[in-house]
Amino acid sequence: MKKMDVIFRQVFFKNLKSKTWLWIVLGPLVLAAVFGGVFWLMNQTNQTSKIGVVTSSPALTSTLKASSDADQRYISYSSTAAAKRAMADEDLDGVLTISTQPTTHASLIERTDGNGINQTQLQSVLAQAHTKEVAAQLKLSTTQLQGLFATPQLATTSVSVDKGKLVSRSAKTQKSGAMVGFILGMLIYTFVISYASMMAQEIGTEKGSRIEESILTAITPQAQFFGKLLGILALMAVQMAIYGVVTLAGGLLLQRLPKNPLSSLMTNIDLSGISLNMLLFSLAFFFVGTLTYTVLAALTGSLVANQEQIGQATTPIVMLGML
Template identity: 40%
Template sequence: MNAIRIVFNQVFRKNIKSVSWWSIVLSPLIMGAIMFGIVYYMNGAVKTAQVGVVAEAPIQQGLARQSSAATKYRTYPSQAAAEKALKDETLDGILVVNAKTPYTARYLGRQDGQSVSAKTLTTALSGLNTAAIAQELHLTGPQLTKLLTAPKVTTREVTFSQSGRMQTKSGAGSDTRNAVATILSILFYGFLLSYGTMTAQEIATEKGSRIEEMILAAISARSQFFGKILGIMALMVVQVALYGAAIGGTYLFARNNATVRGVLQSIDLSMLDGTFIAAALGFFIVGILSYTVLSALLGSLVATQEQAGQATMPVLMLSLIGYLASIMAVNGSTPLMNVLSYIPFLGPMIMPSRLAIGQVSGGEAFLSLGVSTAFLIVFAWLSAKMYETNVLAYSDSNIWHALRQSWDIARSERRASHD
């Protein structure tokens, strides 16, 4: 354990001080800050449109009550007074309303003023027009309320279990879970692009510099293998923590922004049940660990740092298949998708999306997670054994030939140990 801790500290400290790691961490934050700044500036730059209303008092009062951050209605006793305010640029436009039902109105907008859409004005007048007509028809308050009540439509998504039993789930919760699954898939793939390359290069650099012999004189290959993986995982944890702090700081700074409030109101966090959260996080952790182990194994097969690209290519191609399959999952459940969901390396990317949209049950998701976890344990043990063989082997052949050669050597050593 002491040897693993030494390797862990060396990998963690070296990378956390490097410019390349900070560029990986800060690039998404900088892009996000730029995009947020543009949206925030555009929302702040748009001023409230000032609309002068020339109409009878009930209409003026009704429109004034509908003033918002986008449009403010101001009352004027005459059109001449409103036109003077328009000329002085106090108003952006004048709304002249004829009180005879159904209402007709005319809007005069200043060319260089804030624009107000006809839809906004029509919506504001519709309720007042309906109330005026109801009054003419002598409708009571309850009758008017019933008249204005919109039809209520409840949406349910239907799924069928393997036994043919139909199950229903609310559409709103599916949208929220699907958004979380999509974010996790993007983070998953982004982390693989960054840390898969970092892991392979970490090992390839040491092999290429021929210092591996000196390292192995003091630390076993297995301790070195697990120490490097734990060091890389610690860097991922720090990156996620920094992103969490950045999101929290952004929320505290911009929680009163209309755009941010709109986004938060559209998210139904109550639909993120414990089963989905546990499964999604479990797949994320197991999947990242699996790909990190694979990157370390393939990195040990190359002879020089220049060959590190050969080691990362299989990792990137395999993860790309899983990422594309997770996107295609929304198109429906197919036999191929059912099979891919239980294959290690692919299941951790596909299953969260399928669970989010209700294609699979929680039990099926945890079964896939169990398969991936069991595979990770066996794969990590085998990779550590092969790493011991590969780390001092140098070959100019391609990575697949090196992998086959490594497997043959490992089998030969195992047979020799039994003899």
């Protein structure tokens, strides 16, 4: 046990201080920070589009103003010339001119360097406004109009088969399960590529430099193998602990921000669908998967004759992990 402990400490502390392991730990964090920053900037730059409305119908004007939201805002102007002057001053992103004679007709002038205008939403608003205009001409009441265009409600329930029984599952729960599976798969693949190569490098370097024969005269192959394996697993545990601390600290920091950039993303995630059994099975798959590939890397690393052949020896493992 003492000799295996010496091998464990040598592998653990040597790689803990290396720049390679530091990049293995910081690389995913840097990528996550970059993607999070891009997502935050996209939300920050998503400004409200301003559309100037020119029409002689007060009903159309009031309907369009009532349809304003965080994405598009409708502003009334007395003439097309005034609206165009406002657009030239970059106060508007578009000018919407609506004519009601002989039939309702609308034309849009959009500024190419302004905020994008959702024309699908605009057409829906125009259709709604036109419907109210026609209803007013036909002297239909609000109740009659609502009854005419009322849409039957459709209730949808997602279910899954569990031991011959139907179990209700929401769409958010399915998305959460798929998200956890994707994250778990990416973590396993990342750890396999990183630590399998590190394990093969440890054994292949010693064998290629002819130090292996000297080591085996003082220690058994089993003690050397398990010492290196425990050292690599300890490095993996440290990395996972760092990720856990960073995730917890990041979550607490986001909660303190006045405008959480991930609030819109979290609304589509149902954490209640992630059960304890799911987490335990995920951790079990993660541990068994990384352990299996690390052992395979150690076996292939022992087959090389020199250090230059380590990359070729670990290629089948990498391809198997990709599959």
